[in-house]
Amino acid sequence: MKLELRGVTKRFGSFTANDRISLTVAPGEIHALLGENGAGKSTLMNTIYGLYSPDEGEILLDDREVSFNGPGDAVAAGIGMVHQHFMLIPVFTVTESVALGYEPTRAAGIMDMAVARAKVLEISARFGFDVDPDARIEDLPVGAQQRVEIIKALSRDARVLILDEPTAVLTPQETDELITIMGQLRDSGTSIVFITHKLREVRAVADRITVIRRGAVVGETSPQSTETELAGLMVGREVNLTTAKEPADPGEVSFEVRGLTVLSSADKVVVDDVDLSMRRGEILVIAGVDGNGQSELAQTILGLRTPVAGSILLDDQDLAPLSVKQRLAAGLGFVPEDRSTDGVIGAFTITENYVLDMYDRPPYAGGPGNVALRLPVMREAAQTQAERFDVRMGTVDDPISTLSGGNQQKVVLAREMSRDLRLFVASQPTRGLDVGSIEFVHRTIIEERDKGTPCLIVSTELDEALNLADRIAVMYRGKVVGIVPASTSRDVLGLMMAGVPADEAQAQAATHHTVLAEADEQAEAEENQ
Amino acid sequence: MSEQTVSTAAVQADPLKQTATGVRPISWKYPITYAVLAALAVLFVLTIPAGARTHFRLSSGGDFFEIPLVELPSRPAGWILAVILVALAGLAIWQASRRIRTRLWLPLLFGVLFVLAFLVWAGADRGAVIPLVTMLTGALALSVPLIFGAMCGLVGERSGVINIAIEAQLLAGAFLAAVAASVFTSAYMGLVFAPIAGALVGALLVFFSVKYQVNQIIVGVVLNVLIIGLTGYLFSTALTQNPELWNARQQLPRLPIPGLSQIPIIGPVLFNQTILVYLMYLIVGLLNIFLFRSRWGLRTRAVGEHPKAADTVGIKVNRMRVYNVILGGAIAGLGGAFFTIGQGLAFGKEMSAGAGFIALAAMILGRWHPIGALLAALLFGFSTSLGNTLATIGTPVPSEALLMLPYVITIFAVAGFVGRVRPPAANGTPYVK
Numbered sequence: 001m002k003l004e005l006r007g008v009t010k011r012f013g014s015f016t017a018n019d020r021i022s023l024t025v026a027p028g029e030i031h032a033l034l035g036e037n038g039a040g041k042s043t044l045m046n047t048i049y050g051l052y053s054p055d056e057g058e059i060l061l062d063d064r065e066v067s068f069n070g071p072g073d074a075v076a077a078g079i080g081m082v083h084q085h086f087m088l089i090p091v092f093t094v095t096e097s098v099a100l101g102y103e104p105t106r107a108a109g110i111m112d113m114a115v116a117r118a119k120v121l122e123i124s125a126r127f128g129f130d131v132d133p134d135a136r137i138e139d140l141p142v143g144a145q146q147r148v149e150i151i152k153a154l155s156r157d158a159r160v161l162i163l164d165e166p167t168a169v170l171t172p173q174e175t176d177e178l179i180t181i182m183g184q185l186r187d188s189g190t191s192i193v194f195i196t197h198k199l200r201e202v203r204a205v206a207d208r209i210t211v212i213r214r215g216a217v218v219g220e221t222s223p224q225s226t227e228t229e230l231a232g233l234m235v236g237r238e239v240n241l242t243t244a245k246e247p248a249d250p251g252e253v254s255f256e257v258r259g260l261t262v263l264s265s266a267d268k269v270v271v272d273d274v275d276l277s278m279r280r281g282e283i284l285v286i287a288g289v290d291g292n293g294q295s296e297l298a299q300t301i302l303g304l305r306t307p308v309a310g311s312i313l314l315d316d317q318d319l320a321p322l323s324v325k326q327r328l329a330a331g332l333g334f335v336p337e338d339r340s341t342d343g344v345i346g347a348f349t350i351t352e353n354y355v356l357d358m359y360d361r362p363p364y365a366g367g368p369g370n371v372a373l374r375l376p377v378m379r380e381a382a383q384t385q386a387e388r389f390d391v392r393m394g395t396v397d398d399p400i401s402t403l404s405g406g407n408q409q410k411v412v413l414a415r416e417m418s419r420d421l422r423l424f425v426a427s428q429p430t431r432g433l434d435v436g437s438i439e440f441v442h443r444t445i446i447e448e449r450d451k452g453t454p455c456l457i458v459s460t461e462l463d464e465a466l467n468l469a470d471r472i473a474v475m476y477r478g479k480v481v482g483i484v485p486a487s488t489s490r491d492v493l494g495l496m497m498a499g500v501p502a503d504e505a506q507a508q509a510a511t512h513h514t515v516l517a518e519a520d521e522q523a524e525a526e527e528n529q
Numbered sequence: 530m531s532e533q534t535v536s537t538a539a540v541q542a543d544p545l546k547q548t549a550t551g552v553r554p555i556s557w558k559y560p561i562t563y564a565v566l567a568a569l570a571v572l573f574v575l576t577i578p579a580g581a582r583t584h585f586r587l588s589s590g591g592d593f594f595e596i597p598l599v600e601l602p603s604r605p606a607g608w609i610l611a612v613i614l615v616a617l618a619g620l621a622i623w624q625a626s627r628r629i630r631t632r633l634w635l636p637l638l639f640g641v642l643f644v645l646a647f648l649v650w651a652g653a654d655r656g657a658v659i660p661l662v663t664m665l666t667g668a669l670a671l672s673v674p675l676i677f678g679a680m681c682g683l684v685g686e687r688s689g690v691i692n693i694a695i696e697a698q699l700l701a702g703a704f705l706a707a708v709a710a711s712v713f714t715s716a717y718m719g720l721v722f723a724p725i726a727g728a729l730v731g732a733l734l735v736f737f738s739v740k741y742q743v744n745q746i747i748v749g750v751v752l753n754v755l756i757i758g759l760t761g762y763l764f765s766t767a768l769t770q771n772p773e774l775w776n777a778r779q780q781l782p783r784l785p786i787p788g789l790s791q792i793p794i795i796g797p798v799l800f801n802q803t804i805l806v807y808l809m810y811l812i813v814g815l816l817n818i819f820l821f822r823s824r825w826g827l828r829t830r831a832v833g834e835h836p837k838a839a840d841t842v843g844i845k846v847n848r849m850r851v852y853n854v855i856l857g858g859a860i861a862g863l864g865g866a867f868f869t870i871g872q873g874l875a876f877g878k879e880m881s882a883g884a885g886f887i888a889l890a891a892m893i894l895g896r897w898h899p900i901g902a903l904l905a906a907l908l909f910g911f912s913t914s915l916g917n918t919l920a921t922i923g924t925p926v927p928s929e930a931l932l933m934l935p936y937v938i939t940i941f942a943v944a945g946f947v948g949r950v951r952p953p954a955a956n957g958t959p960y961v962k
Contacts, residue, residue: 051841051962072843087838089831090954100831101842103824110823152842266951 001062001078001159001191002027003048008057010040010047017043019216020057025160030182030192032206032223034199036234036434038405040215041195042084045162048193049081050074061160072101080158082149084165090138095120097137098152123151127184142289143174150181161185162193167201169290172462172494176514179205197234198463199227204519227523235435243442248449248470251280255423255454260310262293262300262478270296271307272478278423278454283445284483285469286458289497293478294458295337298427301456302334303327314423328357331422333448335412335429337458339405343412346401350393351375353400354382354415385414390440406437413444424448427458442468462490474502491517559636560625563618566643570614573650574607581654585661587794603653610646614639640908644915657922664918665798665911669806672910673871674699674881676809677864678888679895679902680816681727684857685734687820687897688850689833689955693749694734696885697756698858701726702865704760707876708768710779710869719779719870720805720863727862728855730756735854739847742959753885761878768876780873781805805863805871812860817899829853833953836960846960861885887935894938897952909935 003025010018017040025031035041046052048059050068058065061077068074074081088097095117104115120133129147137145146166153161163182167175182192182205196202202209203223211219211233219233231239255278262271271293278284286294299305301312303324312319319327328334336342344353355364355378362370364378382396389410393403400408409429416424426445430438445468449455459465465472469486474496482502484492491514495505581603617639624631652659678695685692692698705726710719730752738745768776781803790800820826828849831839836846868880887909894908895901912934920928 049841070843070845071841075843081841083841087835087841089834089838091834092831096827100827100839101844103827105824108823109825110818111827113822 002060003079003160003191003193004060004063005044005048006058006060008044008047008054008059010043010052011055017215018047018054019214021212021215021217022057023210023217025191025193027159027191028186028189029207030186030194030205032194032196032202032209033212034196034202034209034230034234035212036197037432038434039197039212039234041197041212042164043215044212045081045164045193045195048074049079049162075101075156075158078157078159079162080153080156080160081162082146082153082164082166084168086142086145086149088137088145088148090136092137093133094131094135094137094140094148094151095133097148098133098155102156119155120151123154127154127181129181142169142291143171143177146170146174146178147181158190160191160193162195164195165197166194167196167198169460171289171497172490172514172516173498174494175201175516179515199230199234200516200519200523202230203227203523204516231435239435240439242467243439243446245446246450248282250282250470251452253277254280254315255456256311256313257297257301258311258313260297260300260307260312262296262305262307264296270478271300274310274475274478274480276456276473276480276483278456280454281449281452282470283449283455283457283468285465285472285486286456286475287462287465287469287472287493287497288460288475290460292475294460294475295427296478297475298334298337298425298456298458301423301425302332325357328419331420333416333419333421333424333453335409335416335426337427337431339408339412339432344400344408347399350386350391350396350398350400350403350411351379351382353411354378354385354396354418356415358415358419381418385418386411389414389444404434404437406433406440409433409437409441413441417444417448421448421453424453424455425457426455428460429457430459430461430464438464462493465493466490489517490514490520555625555628557625559631560618560622563614563621563639566639567611567614567618570607570611570643570646573646574604574611577603577607577650577653579604583649583652583654584658585648585652586658586663587661588797598658601649603649607646607649607653610642610649614642614646617642637904644911651919651924651926652922659922660918662794662797664914665794667917668907668911668914669798669802670867670872670910671913672907673806673809673867674864674884675888675891675906675909676813676903677867678861678885679892679906680812680899681731681857681861681864682889682892683816683820683897683899683902684829684860685731685850685854686892686956687833687953688829688853689836689953689958689960690735690738690850690854691745691749691957692731692734692854692857693746693889694730694752694756694885695861695888696881696883697749697753698727698730698861699865699868699881699885699888700760700879701730701756702862703868703880704763704865704876705862706866707779707869707874708775711775711777711875714777714779716779716781716870719866720781723866723870724859724862727865728859730862731855731858732851734858735851739850739854739959742961745957745959757879760876764876764878772875776875778873778875779870781870803871805867808863813899813903820899830953832960833955836955836958840960840962850960861888864888893952908938912938 005021005023007020007022008018009016009020021044033041043052047054050071050073060066066077095113098120099111099116104112106112117133120131124131129151131144131147131151137148166178170178186192194205206223209221209223210217211221211230213234213236257274257276260271260274261269264270274297286297288294296305300307303322314330317330322330340346358364359373360370364374366372366374379396386393386396391407391410393407400411430441433441445455445457457468466486471483472486472488472493473483474481474493476497476499481496481499484502489509491509492505495508496502500508583601583603583606585599587599617635621631621635648659678699681698682692682695702723706719706723709722710716734748734752737743737748783801783803785801790796820829828839828844832844832846832849840846865881868874869876888906891905891909892902894905895903913932916928916931916934919926919931
């Protein structure tokens, strides 16, 4: 089916998320929509999917204008969507998930599970998916959950399939499988809109590429363009895809985690006997697919979770008996994973957010027992730091929620790095940020490393891990699968992210190249010429 | 450079095989509870005087089969029960040490036997007869509003709306049932109006909590106060001034089911009841089927777990919630009718007396499952009935302590003693696009 957008505009208040976007997706084509975080890709797709209604412009399917009152209408018209955050219910079975909303029923609305099950099996078989229709969603790995989402779309006869950042949660090998599936779907006549901000994937997969920036289409190109060209289009200026950094100069061991085991609130083991050892002045990135215990590890280091076994030592001082506040005072800097809920308090001003963990001590507090806040001192310090960290803002008295994600993150970094650190821990420090902010955050972390602070960074983005790390520890199901140098190939890391031990992963990767790895080699060869 | 090479020190042979179960500590709380209770039962038996006898009455007045009084020698009967209880406790401990999951029959059997042991002890040598059937009938009567209330809560909360206004819905149902039955001089008209009253309270709850996204707990509390105040006001004005017109007693007739009602012991308890109680069986049965096997149930659960996911497959989340809460309100309203026309009583001020909150606790203890909630509500009803019975026959245990039992169980239940309860993920969260 052919999908065409003409001048689609979507505004939220005074902010224009999509500005007169026109786009044509031909039948049986993989059309990549490339743009950085916050460029308006997801808004556009939610508009096509009927979750938002456009303020202007029209959507045409096979040259006929359509308008949707909700996702139900879009699905009925033949549009399917796999959301970046899966729309699956953890406690449902695969069959229930696929049937939801389109349940085959017998008398009195009782579901005909046999029919629903057969449908799942039929689609699985057609595309060679290995999905158990009776498995519970929460027990499936993310890759399989994504296939359930694809089955969901196909079971409703989707002829235009929108994939929103589908590779964000996958290992390189899983990405490979997805690419194969996309190829099969295209060959069977399905049009695919592939949304991403990853340049390498676009070049390997897409038939055509539309680049959007700040809500508007800035160009349409072919996959033959080089990564540098695409990056330039996407960001609007020349960008360095890798952050320059000196080789690490590691000092003595200063931070150690020994045999750390942490249970989740449901008594499941989420961090399983983890050993880590870090030296001064090195960056250790914890890589892995989201949800393999990395976040819990970081939270335990800060003291938000209590481990059931193991110890955490900072310069031979046991952190276990210390409260969060005492750990911060001991020289721990922490950037939480979810900026908007854990990093900042949206309704507080920039100044207040800046002093959030220092408000009760000099120079920000004074008087007997430090009861009085010294507001002018706070403001001045916030002002100075905001300038140093290049925070784009009105005044420091504005609520922090008025800032963009990137600028909020800079305030968080300014706060955490304003103390003398002995350890810096950051969880997903660049999630959801634009390229400019990502560069800034990376540079800041490298500067902290060069000051001699051990930096522990949790990242699910393989690109970030490779770019930033001196060493990479890969976690899988709560365990550290292995710790490898930053020069390790993506393919090896990908296998490790699926639980394959490092040496075995190296052996396997040597014989099985992923599509993306081959594309990389090709790109390198081109650039060398 | 040594640590720059691949380090596999932290890697076990196969990380896949080493997950979860290995380190999880064994939970001893159930085995310990069983052991303590079994020890208590032994203690009971040891304090029974030699040669004492316990009398049970196994039938009530109009039964088909008149069973004579059952007389048991207290000590031997007590010993048999105590030994079985100790054995069951031992089984629970063994299962826990082997990490075997305990099946539901164990706590049920243990509970029944423990209560029997307790009764054998309490009735030993007192000349008093323990009216077993009367006690069970009382237990069911006390459970009926709780069961209706728990089903109401379940229908709402499975779709993601916390309903703390069950109390108000029961009370409104009791009130309107009494008034309608009195005005039309027909108990069955009360049965028609009671669900309407409950549904109206439910409609108010969704109006504020779904349409205006007011905090659901606050709306619920306010509705409770509103309905208590409103029915109390009408009671002390119109209903007291002209009780013949507005608040005359009407009772639903008992409809014994032929055959079934003649089964000894359980027949008169379960099958010599009013239509309201039969409706309750039907509602619990239907909910158990429909919640897990129908389109409505699948969508309800989807909306309560992950409303956005439901929205993306074209399910109208808020509409679903509105329907469910109103449906739940109607169920609770029907349950409220049991206080008045179900028992042949006139309406009295605040006559629901906190049953709505106990119903809420039964729903949580029953883990948002119709059968679980049913069992929990029966447990609460039974412990109250037991307290009442013991108060009349006189026992060494103060009856006030026994009347406290349902609330003690509630606190333990809600505090998570019965295992990690997992409410619907989006429970209490308004859905805004």
